[in-house]
Amino acid sequence: MSMDDEIRALRTSVALAAGDHVTCLRIEGEGAYEALDAVVACDLFLQDGQMRPSLLLDEQARPFADIHVARDDEAFYLLAEGPSPGELVEYFDKHFPPGIDAKATCCDGALLSVHGPYAWELCTAVLGPDVGSLPYLAFYRTDEAVCFRSGKTGEYGYDLLISPGELAAVREALLTEGRAFDLALAGLPALDQCALENGIFNVRREGRAGLSPLELGLQWRVSNRKEYVGSAALRARREAGAKARVVWAVAGAAVAEGDDVFLDEQRIGAVLATGFSVIRGEWVALLLLDRSYAFPGIDRFEASHAGERRPLRTVSAPLINNRSLYVSPQRHSYRERDESKMPPFVLSP
């Protein structure tokens, strides 16, 4: 199956992916809250069973890891992308405040993820009816898995933490039940392309460009009322003022990471990430532009690619009108879907 087919399945039905790129840690012990609160960039006002997206920053306020933190009574789960498990544990060992007896350890188990407008229905079939009513950014334990509802594709998304003894059986059940949903197996490149199309941060791509949450448009993921790793540097950057900001664009011809972006003969930025969108039928790109030009709705910019200028049109993210916006676990099912009643994937600008 091609990546385009993986993406079409993810956007219209269900896709199953391995979670090898995500590390699941558990933070527990006396003072786990205090230890984690001193490190993660978001406020930890979470009730039992709730989760929240945030960041781990380095001392220069650059993203170190893209995280979801979830409260489990007095302990926490942390789903992290970016660094290796060893690097994450080392980060916590280094930055947890002294005198607190909390530890970060890798969870015993493997992660599978299920994405798509009908992901909830497949998960319900395999893991039980309560999964279908799980709110966004919450988690729930079934007999077979810890089911985190988050997702980074713009569609319904579930990360399943499965114990080693249950992994083969759960995977087989998802594949078997998934036939009725035209389930596809999706790889990380397909997930990353969907994230790009939906304007969702990717720590393995733009997250390695040396930018802070100011330029990346991620201030909503960080607290403005507490200290944490990188907070002093972020405050200093904020006071100095960000000179550039990310903005999304579409192009009719290929553009590539590193291409310079011009307004007439003035260089105003560069392409940070790009990929062909089989859903939109054109290239989508993430640009880093001088702040005075970083706005959607402009069709005057050009990327310099392979010796020629290629027109860009900046747009607001998300770039996809996701079907998951219009599919309700209370009213719909994959079997009785009516494609003719679905709105278009791309709305007029």
Next chain:
Amino acid sequence: MTPELARYITRRERVLDKVRRILVEHLHVARALDEIDPDAPLFGTGLGLDSVDAVELLVSMESELGVKLPNEGLSRAAMRTVNTLVDLALAHGRTDDVDG
């Protein structure tokens, strides 16, 4: 920069500022105006709005920017981020005379 592009950017910045003010003053988002990223999600843990806030947001968008949503489908797509609200106001609102 052409005068036309400069006018568009100025108008967009003013509407963005107005939407940010609506979020802070009417929806009580606890952020400074410049901390509200243009691409911040409105709901969930983005800016933390909920379904009750959505009604207030629609009322404020209409009273402050003259935005009337043409249909339900458009409203879902328009109410995803700060920038999609700005797009909505520029396309369907009364924004020629918006002050910064």
